[in-house]
Amino acid sequence: MHDFQFFGGGWMMFFWWFLIIALVIILIRAFMNTSQNKQRKETPMDILKRRYAEGEIDEEEFNKRKKELLK
Template identity: 40%
Template sequence: MWPYWYGGSFGVWGWVLMLVHAVLWVGVVALGVYLVARALRHSGMGPAPERVETPLEILRRRYAAGEISSEDYQRMKEELKHD
């Protein structure tokens, strides 16, 4: 038979220790979620950072799409190379 200290209840310290234990488990789970999210972000499995096009890449894309003429492309390309 189990001993019944304090009349079969936990007493004040029992409730305090249960609360501390619950807070510790919440902390452990939160730390685990943080570490997994951080590992995914640094492993390349997370969202890819946005890539910014260089001015020359934008010019090439516009020329390929037919937005600018060959003469404009050559002129702008030379201007970009001198900058």
Template identity: 45%
Template sequence: MVDGHWLGGGVMWLFWIVLIVVVLWAVKSAASNENQSTNKQKSAQDILKERYARGEIDEDEFERRKRELKK
């Protein structure tokens, strides 16, 4: 009754599951690296604007640093 095909079929399912997991991991990793490289390309003025928008620095500090960057 059992002709030995179950083991082959089970291994094939395992292969496809592992393959899908590896592909998903690779896509997620590539997307993560893309986001990191985008952050590295920000100018000092962009970073200053973000810090001001988040409330990390006040208006006086923002203006002072902006003048320093324009020198």
């Protein structure tokens, strides 16, 4: 016969499963945050430079907007 009083019985088994699931969730969230931080956000200046490089705006427009951003 099993007594289930060893290490707290059924409640302790519930606690260990809860702990394992919580740790898995924490590890997944930590991994997701790390991968999101690796993706660098574009600054307005980066966007302006990209648009100029792709030919969306000309040099005059680029310099005008650059001047505005640097104020």
